[in-house]
Amino acid sequence: MPKCIVAEDEKLLSAALQRELAKAWPELEIVAVCEDGGEALEAIVTHQPDVAFLDIRMPGLTGMEVAAAAADASPHTLVVFVTAYDQYAVDAFERGAIDYLLKPVVAERLAQAVTRLRGRLADAARHARRTGDLAKDLIGRFDDVPDEPLTWITAGAGKATRLILVEDVIYFRADNKYTVVATAEGDALLSRPIRELLRQLDPRTFRQIHRSTIVNLRQVASVERDDTGKGCLRLRGRPETLNVSQPFMAIFRAM
Incomplete structure (x- = not known):
């Protein structure tokens, strides 16, 4: 079948x-x-x-x-x-x-x-x-750019609420029903699922690299690949690296 x-x-x-x-x-x-x-x-x-x-x-x-x-x-x-x-x-x-x-x-x-x-x-x-x-x-000929892509978001940081320009976001990471917003100034928590964000972010700038992660391409310093086909991204403004699922590495090769 x-x-x-x-x-x-x-x-x-x-x-x-x-x-x-x-x-x-x-x-x-x-x-x-x-x-x-x-x-x-x-x-x-x-x-x-x-x-x-x-x-x-x-x-x-x-x-x-x-x-x-x-x-x-x-x-x-x-x-x-x-x-x-x-x-x-x-x-x-x-x-x-x-x-x-x-x-x-x-x-x-x-x-x-x-x-x-x-x-x-x-x-x-x-x-x-x-x-x-x-x-x-x-690829690129039929990119679907939202009519009104997000330009800023409000996210919680402890007892405070931060106003964050989307261009300053380094990456978004799913956390149960919430989304972690990672910037150079630290993390904040957004009460919006990552799938909803996918529909509102400009795909020319933000790319999904894993089921739970979206990265700002302008904040990527380098892309590295290991012998298994998996990859990792080194970032500008953050010390950690981000894992790229093996299927998504093909996207970077095609860009």
């Missing part, structure tokens, strides 16, 4: 795609449903699915970045992009033979994609590599 993941941050669209997939490809097993790019990449690494349906505009990592990393992390996974982009973007996909579905997903078009995917499963590694290579070339 082939396996797939669905990555779409809009719940209604995600549910609709899952329903249509159940009709068009009944034997396909959906092993994970994800709402952001980092979660999607970790699901690909964990489940090694045959197919991944990736929304291009997701919090954290874009669908392009996930596909580029997946080419290394799960070399046989076939990718289908789900997009609301206009014909200009679709032309880019077609030139690279990348599978795509336009929103809202139409049953007839999905059936065509399923037929193509079934035919490619026998030689999945070759097709997946082509998709991964083109995705690396297209």
